Amino acid sequence: MKTVCLFFQVHQPFRHRRYHFFDIGNDHYYYDDFTNESIMNKIATKSYLPTNKLLLKLANQLRSNFKVSFSITGQALEQFQLYAPEVIESFQKLVKTGCVEFLSETYSHSLSSLKDKIIFEEQIKLHDKKIVELFGIQPRVFRNTEMIYSDEIGAHVAELGYTAMLTEGAKHVLGWKSPNYLYVNALNPRLKVLMRNFKLSDDIAFRFADTNWSDYPLTAEKFISWLENINPKDEVVNLFLSYEAIGDRQAKETGIFNFLESLLVKIAKHPSLKLATPSEMIEELQPISIVSVPTPISWADEERDLTAWLGNGMQKEAFGKLYSLSEQIRRCTDEELLKDWNYLQVSDHFYYMSTKYFSDGKDHSYNNPFNTPFEAFVNYMNVLSDFKIRLNSFVPVNEIDSEIASLHNIIIEKVEKIKKLEANILALQKRERRKK
Template sequence: MKTICFYFQVHQPFRFRRYRFFDIGNDHYYYDDYTNESVMTKVAAKCYLPANELLLKMLRKHKGKFKVSFSISGLAIEQFKLYAPEVLDSFKALADTGMVEFLAETYSHSLVSLKNKEAFFSQAEAHAHLIESLFGKRPTVFRNTELIYSDLLGELVAEMGYQAMLTEGAKHVLGWKSPNFLYCNSINPRLKVLLKNFKLSDDIAFRFGNKGWNEWPLTTEKFVKWILKLDKREEVINLFMDYETFGEHQDKNTGIFDFLENLPVEVLKHKGLSFSTPSEVVADLQPIAPVSVPHPISWADEERDLTAWLGNEMQQEAFDKLYTLLPKIQLCKDAKLLKDWDFLQCSDHFYYMCTKFFSDGDVHAYFNPYETPYEAFINYMNVLSDFTIRLNAAVPKSDLDQELSNLTDLLAAKEEKIRKMEDEIKNLRKRRTSVKKPVSTKKKV
């Protein structure tokens, strides 16, 4: 008996506008609203809305036999509210079926789990609260940003009370072992670990529309045959992928929606196959062994490590500089600063700085607003510099910082007073010139 666990990631970052050096200290708005709205509108039309509509149809048709799961970042949800509220409504309709599980993750789709325990817990709690408020159920399964996982990270997730976590079934971690079983954390066995079957997942997510692939075209019959040929003792096939696979990464013309619609029909023809959500997998199966992951892994690129975000000096400098601000952030009460802090932490900003080439280069170029990694780095650091100035003013570190903050406030107040006086002078001049001279009524002789 085998069960298929479908999981989809949904995320969109708030992209920054071109923020120049001379903007630092003068302009505190960082975002490219036009690009953010354009991308969201495009992806909603090509993927989110048609895919959700199709899934709703499938869930109703198969009456509890077909199930899927999602994690939706807090930043994606904020963009739905701003630019595409109908998408959020369509996810709520999926939740109402009772056949969809929503997972927890970091609110900002960040790398904070690699830096600070308290900040990691705070972001996870903020996201879990958001998901519960939207979909009516608190998540019990955790999915870290980009499936980043290690033994120590798993222990932290177990400490937060989650029963399971998703990650990559990386070859260098598993060796001869199969990802098609339930595992547990090697430090805290109470945390169950679901491993992505990257071969079958990537057949759909990356190779489906590639006419040069020796298995093209991929049909549901062929795909299910591959599953049936797996070792009979294997218990779970974890198919994890970006939700944008459907309609965006793989265009509608490739037949990807037809494939998705027909897959449960073909799967459910076989008594030995079923569908489950991650929490159902954990409830129904026993872990066969601990999985040892001493160093962090992810689902990105060939290496399945952290080099997509922290593989070069630019990325590391930006990452370290960002989190040196954490002590002050923990004291900050300014809502605008805290919102900008959420957006600054998004892992995409570091991804844009990646200098990888070859097969991974195309992936890194996808939806990248910058022409070069260096340009991405400079832009980010300019934004971070302005943010740091604002944060230092809001949360002074020393007497000198407090004095500078007071002087800044004093100067701002004086500038505002001068501006008002200048406006008053202009108004007085306008009134004076508007007074007409009396016209003489004396007749000429």
């Protein structure tokens, strides 16, 4: 019996508007609402809503034989709430069928796991809180941003109480080993590690409609035969995909929806194949070995490393400067600032600064609002500059700043006092009128 684990990543960043040097200190709104709303609406209509509808239909039809798992970032959830609340409803309907598992991740789809343990933990807590709030599920399995994983990150996640973690079945890590087994973390064997079968996953996500591909057209029958012909001792096949792959990257016209439906029905009814969520899988199966990942891996590009986000000097500089603020952020209580802080951490900002055009440029330009990585960097640093000015006035780092901060507080107090007194005046005036 082989277990197929189908997992989708759902994420949309809050993209920045063109933030000019002249705006620094003068205008504190960083987001391109129009672009964010139109991209969200486009993907919701083309992908999220129709796919959810299909999955709901399958869940009702196949009952307990149907299993699927998601991780939805806080950024995506916030955008659903703002621009497409019907997507949240459709996810809630899916949850009610009991066939769905939600995984934990960082709220901002951030790279904090690589830099700052405390911020990383806060990000996870924030995300789980939001998931419980919206779907009433407490996640038990962790999926880090873009499948980023290392022994150290895994051990840290285990400490936080998660039972398993998803990552890429990267060739340079596995070597001769197969991704089609359950593994455990090298530092803390209590944490199970699920390795993505990138060949089969990308066949669906990237190559499905590629007419130059030797296996085009891909049919459910063909895919099932591949699953059947995998080494008979292999236990699992992890299909981890971006949710936009269904319906947006692979448009409806390619037949992706019919393929997915027919594939899932066939797996559910197959004598030697079955679907499972990550949590079910780790209870049923025995891990086969540890997997040693000393340096972080991810599911991005051909290299499966971090160079998509932290490959060049600009990306490292922006990343370093962002997290140099974490000390101050810890002392900050302003909601607006904390919100912007969460949005600033989104890994997409660093992805836009990538200079790796050649093999994967196409993927890097997907929904990228910037023409060049340099433009992306300059824009981000301008936003960060303004953010820092605001942060300094709230959480002072030196004497002058603390003076400004205290003056700032005085102004806030005075404003509140004025409001109170105005209210008093109004009340008195009313009373006066009543007397008359």
